[in-house]
Amino acid sequence: MKNRLQQLWDETVPMEGPCPQPDPAAVRRRVNAALNAIPSERSLYMRQKLRLAALVAAAAVLLAGSALAAASHWNVLDFYFQGGQSAAQDLVDDQPRSVCDEQYTLTVESSACDASAALLLVRVDARTDKAAAFMGTEDFNGIDLWSIHPVDPDYLSQDSAPAVGGSFSYSEVSALRTETSTTWRIRVDLSGMTCSQLSVRMGYMEPGLSISVPLDPAQPVEVAVNASGQGLAWYETRAAGPVTLHTVSLTPLSLQMDVSWTDQGLREEAPLPPIQFRMADGTLRTAGQMLNAPTQGTTLLESSGDTAAYRGTWNLTFRSVQDLSQIKALVVWGLEYPLDGSTPRPTEEESCDTLPFSLARVNPRPEGGGYLLPVRALCEGLGIDCDWDDASHTAVMTYRGITLELTWGSQTARLDGQPIELSLPVLVQDSTGQFHTAPDGASGTLCVEAFSELEDIWQLWICLPYDSQAECYADSWTIWP
Template identity: 45%
Template sequence: MKENHFAELWADTVPPEVPCPQPLDPENMVRRVNTALDVLPSERRQHMRQKTRFAAVFIAAVVALVGTTLAVTVHWDVLNTYFKGDTSSAKPLVDHEVRSISDKDYTLIVESSVSDSTTALLLVRVDALTEESRAFMFSDDFNGMDTWSIYPLLPEENDGDDASTPSSWGVGYSELGELRTESSTFWRFDVDLAGATALRVRLGYMEEGAALEFDLNPAESVTVDIGATGPGAPTLDNARGGDITVHSVTLSPLTCQIEATIVDPDREADPLLFFLMEDGTLITSGQSLTSVSALRIRGETWSFHYRFQSVMDLSQLAAVVFDGTAYPLDGGEPYAVEIDPKLYPFQIPLMDLITEEGGFTLPVEDLCRALVASYEWDEDSQTATCTYRDTTIVLTVGSSTALVDGEPVDLGEPVVLQDGTLAAGWRLAEHWGLDVTAAYNETQTERTYWVVIP
């Protein structure tokens, strides 16, 4: 890496009050970065949806040069761990106050957090303080049912001594292995708030009573009233889909919550929304949403909770679109919007397993044809080149490594020919922002075909 390129990258990533190391010794820097990365899982095994590879590599460089806390707490925040693409519009929403508590074995640190009225997202670090605690932290026994106690706190009522805990809430979490160091692990958490205004975070292996409690500052949300019935998206258990009545959609830059009623209980369906941006761009639910949970409220009325894959800049969002009608965020009158038919869900054949450990596979040419994506097959090299949404993927028979816009990525299992048809694992769909489900037949006895939501 040339000095001027490193200096530019440093300026974009590290706060201005921290000077770039000079003089730069490229060989020493490479050696130190490689040392830092050697303790991490292979970056090439990370899914593209996480979008952390480049940033994690540079963070490793910064860690090697100036230390972990600076590198992680200043610019590598909770938004990077949950959202892909540009997160700058949500940066003002992030609570960067570093909260920590220690005992003789561990230090628990909440590096950064962000929340709205329904969800809190956290970036948490654990530092092991002894050789024994460090060995345990990196063992298979560390992550278990008793490792974490993280729950929302409701406001105190009736002058009680303690805040209460909501009766219905949940927590999802995972370790960010690409940020692991010789004495630290990093974790991301998403917590259902259920109306709470504060959180309690505890590492179960610390001494009794050691916990962090802090207030939240939720991002503002906007609710769009829909009150219309239309076709819903097919599901794992109902590949046909069915009608659904969408009552309202509540949006923040982080999440999308939909209250809807399934018209026919025997024809389960999910809400099928589009998002119309101010510049006229139409974004599909497959491109933009990650399903988190669905909670029955009453009868066949459900609350569907989604997290955006990329931060949603509400100032650039004009309307929510359902069944060909746009419902403006500013409360204006609904109006008709033309939806390209190829953006609606469709079915393609389910192919055989490639490996016993893998899942069902996608017929690549059929997928491209349904998406109206380009597909070119080279018989001599046994290579297919496919382009959709300005992303080009090159697949080679026998190889589990694909080229995505020229960058090698691991598909988890090799691409194969099955009776002359090119077959690839389901991870292929992620690189095009597709939601794919291997749906059951009507008797729920076997998987029959793929449901694809563009």
């Protein structure tokens, strides 16, 4: 940290001599307090990563206020992907762009994009005490906070370029908050659009002030599949069904699947093709290991009401930035489709614990909680042992090198010894369907609520599809290893 702080100090105040060193205990208290106070940030991995990223920022604030903190220039990919980002450094625009009025300074610190989405790291600095006070209230993060639009390139020469469609999502990087600044990560959907810049505006600034962010999308590698098979249920696609996978487009940041399907009462979302990855070293990696779980259904591109036929895309982001030279082929429905365009070939026999599976939900739902996962059945589907210690009433299981401990009646689980708070205590359901909240001599099925740390650390997708027509959840979980 000392070398990094000295570098930041030299860049900011080069004539002031050596950088004063922070109190390590004060730095750690500041970072831990910021992260632990945010119940919505449930990802253990992201909290650990942000602790490391925030140490320098917090130290900078303690030393010299927000001016030095602003000099610590974070890469947008650090806040969207696990691991290193060297394979995508060419895609990152690290030139800060700013606009200000009397109350605020808005800065787009860093951006990256491909054909599916643009990723932004944005900071807002308050320039007055009044603005800083408002920034600290819940009202600041309201409907007027952001206005972000892709811009049609055909109109860039005109004085007023019209915005084109495109949704966006955002969240504050709370670990980087200071008394006078907030930092945000923003994802803008670009699917199906042609645009060469984004217009970024913070709604509390003077009218007309915005930042133009140029877009230089990563060029994808396209793999022609043109095969059909069984797809799996996901969210509002409430049942498995046939789907055709036409092409797959990959960039270091994301994967897009061009699919078509017919209406079987599944609404307008496609069943999800069970895609896997053959790596250059010969190993087979699952969708759960490589990709973040989908947060919504397919983007509908076209439909035909007469034949109830649909065409659309699944847009998925990688967990880690990918060096595409290390992905040899895509695997789906028993065939491998090489990224170099060569002839598809049958895959080697797949282990059953690498394929998606269904898991019956636990009924009924306990009062005040969601539907539960049966622990031993989950382990069987994953191909791992579930060891029960009767003395401590604890189940222990290890998957992908990470050990999970669940204790009957406890609301605290442990992942590799680290405590994780659950929404509900671990329960046992007896043969009559009754739940037992503490060890009482009963026997039955050990149950736990699905929780995000399990998905992140074990690299799983866990989904209970919802039937919006019947207004109820499906009878089975969909689990992707």
